[in-house]
Amino acid sequence: MLISDFLNGIHTVAISGHVNPDGDCVGSILAVYGYIRKNHPEIEADIFLEKPTDKLAFLKYIDVIDTEFAKDRTYDLMICVDCASLERLGGAVKYFRTAAHTINIDHHVSNPGYADENYVFGGLSSCCEALYSFMDPEKIDKDMAISLYTGIIYDTGVFKYDATTPATMRVAADLLEYGIDTNFIIDESFYAKTYDENRILGHALEKSRLACGGKVIYSWLTNAELDEYGVSASETEGIVAQLKLTKDIHIAIFVRETAAPGELKVSFRSDDTADVNVLASSFGGGGHVRASGATYKGTVEDCIADVLKAAEDIL
Secondary structure, eight states: OOHHHHTTTOOEEEEEOOSSOOHHHHHHHHHHHHHHHHHOTTSEEEEEOOOOOGGGTTSTTGGGOBOSOOOOOOOSEEEEESOSSGGGGGGGHHHHHHOSEEEEEEOOTTOOOOSSEEEEOTTOSOHHHHHHTTSOGGGOOHHHHHHHHHHHHHHHTTTTSTTOOHHHHHHHHHHHTTOOOHHHHHIIIIIOOOHHHHHHHHHHHHTOEEETTTTEEEEEEOHHHHHHHTOOGGGGTTHHHHHHTSTTOSEEEEEEEOSSTTEEEEEEEEOTTOOHHHHHHTTTOEEOSSEEEEEEESOHHHHHHHHHHHHHHHO
């Protein structure tokens, strides 16, 4: 099955992914959009997504993303990528509900299969790895390869995480054949941080605490702190991964306030002793065995108390 097979008789397509889009989500969306633009120029495609981090500004077509969700339109087809649930489509869910046909391509084990057609490869390293198999290699160009490689880099931690397999490396090797600059992609999308990002990271690490006999580390940030350091929510992405690098830690937890009053975003990371997808699912979230997230309604204090109790039960 190729993307082109989904497009027979289609005139309009909406493409979207999850709220708070990361590198895999953005890379997946832009690769699909680029593939349609290049190979099916007769089809009108639109992208609906929350604003990505500026780190991904080097990706082609990032400037065509509609971040307002204001367009009043019904589409022949909606393609959702890297989105584990209908709720995580955020503002784009209205286009999903009115589309004549819907397709869901994902790699999250928690994905229940919410579209008309569902292609969920639970446990695969990234949605971008999955999408590569939906594309004719002869119809991929350098810009699509950059988007796909970016997503793989992001969700594998530069080929470090457990979901990295020989198949992942073979896809990455194939993408190198398109002449992409891997050093630039890795530095820009994964390692590079602004001065303010480094400052807020240092602040979050300084206020971190240990729990559950030293097996869990957690930290939290309020909107007032984000304002004080001059950073957006997307610029806190790497904090939970850095917390997880603390020696002898089994679970890392990062909590931050969102723009909605009383709403918190909780991110989880773990080693091979804990399934944080189960942990996130207990709060209505989900994701991967080693990396998951959830949304919590309440105070920071109550959230931390509840997630630590759940983490202790899992450990």
